[in-house]
Amino acid sequence: MYRTHTCGELRITDKNKLITLAGWVQTIRKFGAITFVDLRDRYGITQLLFGESLNNLLDENPLGREFVLQATGTVSERSNKNPNIPTGEIEIIVSSFKVLNKSVVPPFTIQDDTDGGDDLRMKYRYLDLRRNIVKKNIELRYAVSRAARNYLHHQGFMDIETPFLIKSTPEGARDFVVPSRMNPGQFYALPQSPQTFKQLLMISGYDRYYQVVKCFRDEDLRADRQPEFTQIDCEMSFVEQEDILNTFEGMVKFIFKEVKGIEYTEKLERMSWEDAMRYYGNDKPDIRFGMKLTELKSNYSGEDRNIFKKEIEASGFKVFNDAELVGAISVPGCCDYTRKQTDELTEWVKRPQIGMAGLVFAKYHSDGSLKSSVDKFFDESTLKSLAEKCQAKPGDLILILAGKEERTRKALSELRLEMGERLGFRKPDEFKLLWVVDFPLFEFSEEDNRYVARHHPFTSPKPNEIHLLDDASQYGTIKANAYDMVLNGNEIGGGSIRIFQRDVQEKMFAALGMSKEEAQHKFGFLLGAFEYGAPPHGGIAFGFDRLCAILGGSESIRDFIAFPKNNAGRDVMLDAPSTIDDKQLEELQIRFNLK
RNA sequence: GGUUCGUUGGUGUAAUGGCUAACAUCUCAGAUUGUCGAUCUGAAGCUACGGGUUCGAUUCCCGUACGAACCGCCA
Secondary structure (H helix, E strand, C coil): CCCCCCCCCCCHHHCCCEEEEEEEEEEEEEECCEEEEEEEECCEEEEEEECHHHHHHHHHCCCCCCCEEEEEEEEEECCCCCCCCCCCCEEEEEEEEEEEECCCCCCCCCCCCCCCCHHHHHHCHHHHCCCHHHHHHHHHHHHHHHHHHHHHHHCCCEECCCCCCECCCCCCCCCCEEECCCCCCCEEECCCCCHHHHHHHHHCCCCEEEEEEEEECCCCCECCECCEEEEEEEEEECCCHHHHHHHHHHHHHHHHHHHHCCCCCCCCEEEEHHHHHHHHCCCCCCCCCCCCCEEEECCCCCHHHCCCHHHHHHHCCHHHHCCCEEEEEEECCCCCCCHHHHHHHHHHHHCCCCCCCCCEEEEECCCCCEEECCCCCCCHHHHHHHHHHCCCCCCCEEEEEEECHHHHHHHHHHHHHHHHHHCCCCCCCCCCEEEEECCECEEEECCCCEEEECCCCCECECHHHHHHHHCHHHHHHCEECEEEEEECCEEEEEEEEECCCHHHHHHHHHHCCCCHHHHHHHHHHHHHHHCCCCCCEEEEEEEHHHHHHHHCCCCCHHHHCCCCCCCCCCECCCCECCCCCHHHHHHHCCCCCCC
8 A cells, every 4th residue: 555645635634644655756945954745646735844854765766856755754743833735834854755757847847826838738748637726627618517417317317428439411510521431532520529329328218328438529729719619518308498498497407406406597598599689789798787789770570670760861871870789888088098999999900800890989978968970960959869878878889880781790809809808708707607599590601602500500490480490481580499508708619409300391391402312311220219219308418518618717628628639639648649650551441632 | 710919038027220138036055043925145157949130130021830819600
């Protein structure tokens, strides 16, 4: 046995016990005849005291940072206590020790405030994982997974594994593919999600399934995206949308309670996709703060979405008149923005990523007066009515963007989030959940010149709209039985009620421009299965990594993955991907045609 | 595919069209019997790569590589 205790558990009540610890040398502090060593393991840090009698032994077996050390000694009360660590009242008077392994000098310090940059820490991820801060993230991840599993288990869900070597599917993200040696010229694909398998499990009668499972998508990465990521994947039979929303609202609340100690008692708001787009410009609104979008003029019919249209037409202001959408947000308490600040905001919206031509603003001063960048076109009383219509209060800064519908809506959303961020409204320790529901079933793809599934091709239309699948002119109007759970402006989960009748599924494939033969070739197994008594079913999948990151107050999911990949999908520790031996290529009968 | 930013001792940062490239930390050696971000003394160690401008480039310009963030993309 290497140890009797861990480095985090000994207390003053253990005084005089003879114990053995094993761990890593955190720091060495030498004071002439005596030497202090902080010994670290996963559980904490305990101070070792090497007395004068061990000096010869220490000279023969010098210690260094990150050496693996076993030490036996007596728990003793410190004369100088350290209130900052749980074991701070005691130290170990070492009687004997053994260096179990040496360490070269690590490339960065293994401390909370390490001197290592991101790059280096990725390369030596196994060292970075020793750091307390990283360890806490990994522990949080485990706590989330444990809570989810506990909840689902107690709700009668079964964890069932599904294969990783599957068939490439046309819809959705790019597949990672794996060549098959035994079937030359043919490829497996890694699953983008276990979608079809969980539906088949429903057909098999396993009416409550879940899996914490890896998914693979070969797309470009971001701080919150990895080529392989983890989902909490769930599916239920004999349920309607309402059942699923309630079940998984419960799961997320349980996770909050278990992991963060937060009792999230209020019922989750349900917001239609249409309202989300209208009031937040975004299908995953951050509702921790207001600053909702106001449509001054839009393509939509209806007075309430064109509240300033008449005034705009009367003004002769070309920028607004030519725009598909003119939208505003009022930013609380920012009416005193200086020229420099408004110029800076204008530059911000003109960045290529936002892509607006300019920014119009109106300062609603505390004395009730209004000063705008378009005073030439609107007199003060008109601006006053504008302010009222935007529900601006004295002291607010009204920001207005105009242009093409889609881009402008997106820009307004970005601007709202940016101002929310600047004003400190996006607190990482405040959590606001909501459901976004009633998504459109289809989305028109300019690139492919056809409709594509907004969620995925197995999503059921609203039951009373299924007949619209027979009329191609109606595709754009069909609403889906699909839903997303949104946390602080992030989509953390999404799902749908599925199609479970063969004929509906065939219509769906046809709507997506797939021929009967193609549908049969790619999804014949599913269509076939639908003929053998498929139950009504639906499900949801949560982005596990992202959920962990948000609960941990971080923007980056990499911090919550033990061995993450970088921006370009490389594992810099392994140096993967890499070339393979000619022999392997030969076996696979693969030759390159590199461009 | 695109945009932006970055690359200076082991690590993290600073500065400069020219002189010994600075600071902190780490490392090594010495001192030190109560430290816990120990302290003190000393030592060692740096301008990513390729090209251009220039009398002279770490600095300015172009390219490459690598990293990061974002846009496109991600059912």
